[in-house]
C-alpha cells in the first residue's frame with residue numbers, strides 16, 4: 211500500500227454496471243461534499259456524452275469528459291494522464307481540487323481503470339480506492355448474465371448497494387449479504403439515490419486508514435485473463451447514438467419503449483416532445499425494465515434536440531436507429547392534449 215503524501219490528490223474510481231446509479235451518486239457527492247473540491251472525469255460509452263451533460267453543469271472547468279468508448283480500452287494510459295494533469299495543475303501554489311472522481315462507463319473493466327491510475331506518472335495524485343455501485347433491484351439478473359460482477363466486487367474498497375428504495379427490506383438484506391460475501395475486502399453499504407456519506411469515499415481521515423486498498427501488485431494478482439479484454443463486459447455490448455432536431459412524437463416513442471427488447475438494457479438521454487411540451491425537455495432513463503422520465507425546463511441557449519444513447523447486447527443498431535427515426539414528428543402544429551399521458555405515467559421528480 212502506497213504511503214500517502216498529504217500533498218497528493220486521491221483519485222477514486224467510481225464503477226458499477228449500466229444504470230446502477232453512478233452519475234446519481236456523483237451528483238450527490240457534488241452537492242454534499244461541503245468544502246471539498248471535487249474534479250470529475252466522466253467516461254461515457256456512447257457517442258453522445260449524456261453522463262457528462264448530467265454532471266457538467268455542477269462543475270464547470272473541473273469536469274473532463276472522455277466520451278465514446280470505454281476508457282479501459284485505451285491502449286496506453288497517457289490520455290488519462292493528460293486529463294489528470296489538467297485537473298491537478300496547482301493554482302497559486304495550491305491544488306485547486308481536493309479529490310478526483312473517475313466515473314467509469316457502465317461496462318468498463320474497473321480493474322483496468324485502477325491499474326491506469328496506479329500506473330500514472332503524475333506525482334500529484336494517489337490512487338484513492340474503487341467504489342462499485344450495485345443496483346439492488348437488478349442484482350441477481352446482472353450477476354446471472356455477467357458473472358464478472360463478482361470479480362469486480364472482489365476488488366472494490368466500497369460497495370454501494372443502491373436503489374434500496376426499489377426492494378423490500380428482506381430483499382435488501384439478502385442482497386447486502388450476497389454482496390458482502392463477494393466483496394471480501396470492502397465496506398458494503400446500502401443507499402437510495404446514491405446518498406452515501408462522502409467521507410466513505412474520500413476521507414478527511416489519513417488515507418492509510420482506508421479499508422484494504424489495493425496496490426498495483428494486487429491488480430496483477432487479480433488479473434485472471436491472459437488476453438487483454440477477454441471476459442470484459444464491453445466486448446459484448448454495442449451502443450447506438452441518436453440525435454434529432456425534429457421533435458419526438460410521445461405516443462410513438464412510448465410504443466417504441468414499451469416494445470424494447472430485453473437485450474436493450476440501457477437507454478439514456480434527453481427528449482424534445484415539441485409542441486406537446488414546449489417548456490421542458492425530458493431526461494429519460496431505462497435500466498432493464500425500469501423506465502423513468504424527468505422533465506426539466508430547457509436550459510437557455512440549449513438547442514432543441516433529442517439526444518439518446520441506447521446500449522445493449524444482440525441489438526440491431528441500424529434497425530433501432532430507423533425505429534427512432536420513425537418516432538419523430540414533423541407535424542408541429544397539431545396539439546393532441548392526451549398525447550403525453552403515456553409519458554407522464556413514467557414521470558418522477560429527480561431525488562438528488
Ligand SMILES: Nc1nc2c(ncn2[C@@H]2O[C@H](COP(=O)(O)OP(=O)(O)OP(=O)(O)O)[C@@H](O)[C@H]2O)c(=O)[nH]1
Nearest residue numbers: 227228229230231232233234316373402403404495
Ligand atoms: N428508484 C431509484 N432510482 C435510482 C436510484 N439511483 C439512481 N436511480 C435512477 O436510475 C437511473 C440510472 O441512474 P444513473 O445515475 O444515470 O446510472 P449510471 O450508473 O450513471 O448509468 P450508466 O452511466 O449508463 O451506466 C436514473 O433514472 C436514476 O434516477 C435509486 O436509488 N433509486
